[in-house]
Amino acid sequence: MWIYEKKLQYPVRVSKCDPMMAKLLMEQYGGADGELAAALRYLNQRYTIPDKVIGLLTDIGTEEFAHLEMIATMIYKLTKDATPDQLKAAGLGPHFAAHDSALFYTNANGVPWTASYIQAKGDPIADLYEDIAAEEKARATYQWLIDLTDDVDLQDSLKFLREREVVHSLRFREAVEILKEKQSEKRFY
Amino acid sequence: MSDQVRYFEVFAGPFDPCPPIGYKSFQVPPNHFITFQPPNLPQFQPYEALKLGTLWQPLYSPYGSQ
Known part of the structure; x- marks a missing residue:
C-alpha cells in the first residue's frame, strides 16, 4: 500500500510555449526506458528477489512513479492550452485524433507502451542487471531531452531526474x- | 563448484496455501568477480576447453539440472 503526498518530488516549471517538446518528453512517459516501464519493472520484480533487496526495489519503484508525475506535469503544461492546429504543427495531430489533449502512455513516436519493454527473469542477478541497464538508458534519454530544449526551467527539472538515474544505478549495483556475498548458507534440518 | 551458488530463504507466512519451499538458490558465475581479465590465468587442456566452452579455468561455470 502507498501513502500519497499531493506534491511533486521536485518542482516542474515550464517557461517556453513549446508543444513539440511535449511530444519528445513522451519518450520518458510511455517509452521503453521511461518512468512507467521503470516503476512497473521494479515493483513487479520485488516478489521473487531475495529479501535483502526487496526494500530497495520498493523504494526505487515508488520513486519512479514520482518521476512519472513530473513528466506528466511537463507534458500537460506544454499541451493544455494548445489548439488542434498547434498540436498538429507539433507533430501531435495523430495523438489529438485518438486522445484529444489527454495524456497517454506512448513513446515520442506515438507507439503505445507495452509490457515487452520490461522483463522479470526470476534470476536475481539477471534482473538487477536489467535494472542497471534501464537506469543508464534513462539517464541517456534525459541527456538527449536536455539537449533538445533551451528552456532552462525545464532543463532544471530534467537535470534533477537525470541525477536520480545516476544514484539509482549505483544502488542497484550495490544490491548486486x-x-x-556468501551470506546465509543453506541450512539442512 | 558450490562456490557459485547462493541461497536465500523464501518468506513463509502463517496462512500460505502450499507447504513452504524453504530456500531457493541462484547462480553467481565467476564473470561477476573479474572486472578485466588479467593475463596468464590457468588454462584447460585444448580438447577439454573445446568441450567446456572456455580456455580459462577461472571462467568456468558448471551448471547441472536442478
Missing part, C-alpha cells in the same frame, strides 16, 4: 554486491 550484496547478493554476490
Whole structure:
C-alpha cells in the first residue's frame, strides 16, 4: 500500500510555449526506458528477489512513479492550452485524433507502451542487471531531452531526474554486491 | 563448484496455501568477480576447453539440472 503526498518530488516549471517538446518528453512517459516501464519493472520484480533487496526495489519503484508525475506535469503544461492546429504543427495531430489533449502512455513516436519493454527473469542477478541497464538508458534519454530544449526551467527539472538515474544505478549495483556475498548458507534440518 | 551458488530463504507466512519451499538458490558465475581479465590465468587442456566452452579455468561455470 502507498501513502500519497499531493506534491511533486521536485518542482516542474515550464517557461517556453513549446508543444513539440511535449511530444519528445513522451519518450520518458510511455517509452521503453521511461518512468512507467521503470516503476512497473521494479515493483513487479520485488516478489521473487531475495529479501535483502526487496526494500530497495520498493523504494526505487515508488520513486519512479514520482518521476512519472513530473513528466506528466511537463507534458500537460506544454499541451493544455494548445489548439488542434498547434498540436498538429507539433507533430501531435495523430495523438489529438485518438486522445484529444489527454495524456497517454506512448513513446515520442506515438507507439503505445507495452509490457515487452520490461522483463522479470526470476534470476536475481539477471534482473538487477536489467535494472542497471534501464537506469543508464534513462539517464541517456534525459541527456538527449536536455539537449533538445533551451528552456532552462525545464532543463532544471530534467537535470534533477537525470541525477536520480545516476544514484539509482549505483544502488542497484550495490544490491548486486550484496547478493554476490556468501551470506546465509543453506541450512539442512 | 558450490562456490557459485547462493541461497536465500523464501518468506513463509502463517496462512500460505502450499507447504513452504524453504530456500531457493541462484547462480553467481565467476564473470561477476573479474572486472578485466588479467593475463596468464590457468588454462584447460585444448580438447577439454573445446568441450567446456572456455580456455580459462577461472571462467568456468558448471551448471547441472536442478
